[in-house]
Amino acid sequence: MAEKNAYDVKKITVLAGLEAVRKRPSMYIGSTGDRGLHHLIYEVVDNSIDEAMIGECDDIKVTIQKGNKVTVQDNGRGIPTDKHPKHKISGVELIMTKLHAGGKFDKKTYQISGGLHGVGVSVVNALSEVLEVTVERDGEKHHQKFERGKKTKTLELLGKTKSRGTIVTFKPDKNIFDSIEFDFDTVVNRMRELAFLNKGLKITIEDKRANKKKEFHYKGGIISFVKFLNKKKEPVHIPIYLKKKKGDTELEVAMQYTSSYSENVFSFVNNINTHEGGTHLIGFKTALTRCLNNYAEKINGDAKLSSEDVREGLTAIISIKIPNPQFEGQTKTKLGNSDIKGIVDSLVTNGLNTFLEETPSVAKNIIMKAISAAKAREAARKARELVRRKSALETTTLPGKLSDCSERDPSKTEIYLVEGDSAGGSAKQGRSKEFQAILPLRGKILNVEKSRINKIMTSQEIIKIITAIGTSIAEEFDIKKARYHKIIIMTDADVDGNHIATLILTFFFRYMKELIEAGYIYLAQPPLYLIKKGKQKFYVQTEKEKEKLLKKLGTGISLQRYKGLGEMNPDQLWETTMNPEKRTLKKIMIEDAVEADQMFTVLMGEEVEPRRQFIEKNAKKVMNIDI
Ligand code: 28F
16 A cells, blocks of 8 residues: 555655745735635645545535634545655645645646636645644544644654545734635635535535535536526426547537527536636537527528527536646636537537437427527617617717716726616716716616517617617627726615616626626715714715714714715715715625526526625625725
8 A cells, every 4th residue: 555655656746845835825826805805725635526526425514603713524535644755854844835736637837816626735735823633544644734834844744534625724824815715605706616626525514613514415516507597487398418438538518598688608617617718618519509500491491590590598517627738818818729610510529419319399499489589689780770870860879878988998987877867967067077977767677687689779778778888789799999997886785776876787687797897887975874963974885884883973963864865966976975085885706606696597587685695795896096
């Protein structure tokens, strides 16, 4: 057994010290904000997942303890404990103190902005006040402790054991991170995704701070993933599942059409969400478009179905596992391996053709839906042409209600989408005409989740927004044409205001997602209360802030609750909500594409609560720092 252990240990290659990690943590974990903090957990779990991917582990436990100390435990083979022949230190110390290339499924790359894949658990060690590791392997239990990456003692033999596996407990270093407060739901979403992507693996998450616990175990793997994504929709057939394994390469596709109009296609490589797509996704889309056009030709005589038409209402997961992925793109989440395109194309072509032949009634439904999508797309194109021609005829090509700003450089300008004419009037008077444009919106806009693009192009409110922003939508969308780099939704803080805000966000998410990804979309934060004490005036935005301030100010104050934007005069609106030096804006970020998609699908249900939760959860509060 010893020689095997020695072989296992020497697979680790030693790269660099950990001082560099503590000096420039963002180079290794993307940021020292919430995303970077949560990557610590993902980095540790990744090692357990690597054990699961080669069939050596089927149970992972994640525990967030009081004080935000995290324990991850797996029942894999256990990190090799004997000395590395060259480095003369144990495999455990090597893994914990040297940046290493991973194992078989090397994910060694890191995103420039916001994240990393596979820089290794040593990075976690360097950024933790304390980290302890316990290994049970070959009937022995070993333990070692580190502080900020430096060992406080050598690997210690604790005694005999009948179990096997690895346990890592770490506490993030408060000196490195803005906050070390883990968000349970954020961890839950990623663990659920990993359980879907690794069929049969049980992942348990426990939050001892709030006595919460969740367990994920999907024998259906990505079939369960598709069913989960479609649980609020109406599927039109049972999920299609395709799989191919060749050596170290494994492909899986699960897909299911529903009656909805939105497309939910997510692609993964070695459990990494390839947000920017790549050759696996191209192979899938190419095969799907070709197969459905061929089948449509067979039953209808002709077909001109676009790649978008055939994906209307489609939920699909493409998950591949390959030993040497080449990640490209701005955030290193685009797969570049060119051989993968053909392999995925042939898997999907064979699998899909078989499905279409075997279930002609479902095949016909899918084709008819794609054909009506094509008709809607054509109608939308004509509607856009009409709008363009109409506005070309008029003097201004911009919506009449828009009060534009004088500055022409979009990186210096912002547009407020304001609910209601009275608030719109105050905003027009209160704003800076130099860099702030105002577009008043009348009442509710169309619920795009339930409408096709042709119907959307008949909604005047939506056309006003599209025209004012200037980028067009869907396949014509071009972010370089954006006329403003801040698009600020300003609605009342009540239920109706929240509903209008989420309707606008749903439209942006479904038809102008790049605006959100580019960080252009914000929510204005009008004050909820004005608190006066003598000559002093305080505007507060939340109940919590109010309580805190009342405690601080004591008695002898006056409290005014703002019901809506219309209650403020232009100066107050400027002072509290529009002045870049005083206002607070919430920037809308899509932290998790799967979660965001679920939220928008749920948002269009009728319950009010999910909308409030969505605003709370997905809008990261940012103090506007561009003075
Ligand atoms: C809670 C965190 O870190 N689990 C791990 C193993 C198992 C092996 C291993 C790890 C690096 C590249 C080999 C055992 N036996 N959980 C974990 N489990 N690392 S980390 O090897 C380290 C080297 O390849 C292991 C045989 N081969 C590998």
